[in-house]
Amino acid sequence: MFQEGISQAAVKPRTHHKLRTTKNRRVLISITNALLGILVPVALLIIWEVAGALNILNPILLPAPSDILEELISLAQSGELASHFGISAYRALLGFLLGGGLGLAAGIWVGFSYSAERLLDPSLQMLRTLPHLAIAPLFILWFGFGETSKILLIAKGSFFPLYVNAFLGIRSVDSKLFDVARVLQFSRWDLITKLIIPASLPNIFLGVRLSIGVAWLGLVVAEMMGSSSGIGYLINDARSFSLTTVVFSGIIVFALIGKGSDSLVRWLEKRMLKWQDSYQGGGRS
Template structure:
């Protein structure tokens, strides 16, 4: 046996393991976090199924997970689920993009200039306090029951979280850093790009997460006001005919899309805010 083979054999015999690479450590940590996060839902689903089969809980009000899955499969096979999801996603994203972009722009504008804050912020805060359900009838009167009213209602909800967080993020930037940029001769535009926006980015990304969640909430309200398509309409129609499993399918879809959207923003947070040396929990 060659010298190299002897060395390999010795290494194998000693049972020594090679240290994990950084990528392998990150993959293991991600798998661990996923399994830990899925632990509670799995326990709840198992208990739900067992209690439903034993007749302890009402099968009409709380159909078992297996019945809900069967209803979802039937909706997929008929194509009804895909069509409604596509319509709802387009509505939610359109409203989020419209309201979120305006909220971000207004938040930055009001955060940068004190006179603008005094002129606009009281009005914005007053409108923010008006609930979705209170303003929905007005939107129907103004825009009818078409797509415009639904998208604008979603946009209204998506506007305020980004507006508030962009404003707070800008006002939370250390004032001494602005003094440094003035000493370095930064122009106003360069100051905004190089200091203000990066400093406010943690708050802005938090606003994006909240706006996405509010957009899905606004979607439910929008699809309940005279809609003939979408997940909200599918749930409302199923409720009228006591198809409780279909209602739970709609709830599950909202939950899945919500967590996927939130996870996507959190991924951006880890990428764009890697410079932060903040407490991560123990």
């Protein structure tokens, strides 16, 4: 008994040391990944700034990063940027919720029903290929220059990524899982909620990420085609006056909010799909 107590006491420090080493390794890997992620952008910004300082670049066509940053700060301090951004965010969110929600529902329905697939999928696939720029004039003609045409244009773009990925996610569920469900005597409701939907969540989350990206693209088209407010309008108005720093400021805002929304969905995906065991590009962090 005494020897066993000594052995257990010796194992505990070793276990704590191993856990601490693993945690430190994960932190080091995270820091390394973050540094690698910003290495290329920082290098490009330095080269760009140096080229601007040496007058190699035309400041009207391609202003230096410091000038763009100064303009961005000025727009933020004046409140103009926040005002336009609030309007754009409202349009993008509403369009995404409308189009993405309908796309998810349609993808689940078509995924579960072969009859619905034969009825709807050919038409939806044809509509999916229509570009925003071709549809935008019709939307303005039908619904005017108000909010309705903008939100519907964003919804049109957000619909298809979620539709396609929800449909593929359901159809790509491993058939062996259905054998397990049959052995466990799952009801149809249990089959849907405990097997099919969870197994298709990776595809659905991918569809959400793509839909959010397309929503911002649709927003730019909608606001540049006919609008008196929003980041897209700010960019288009600045372009007509050759205010390139303002154009770049609007682009930076779109890039930051797009990256932020994508990172949020990825974080939610990791939290909800902890059970997923997939290849991580050479090792887990």
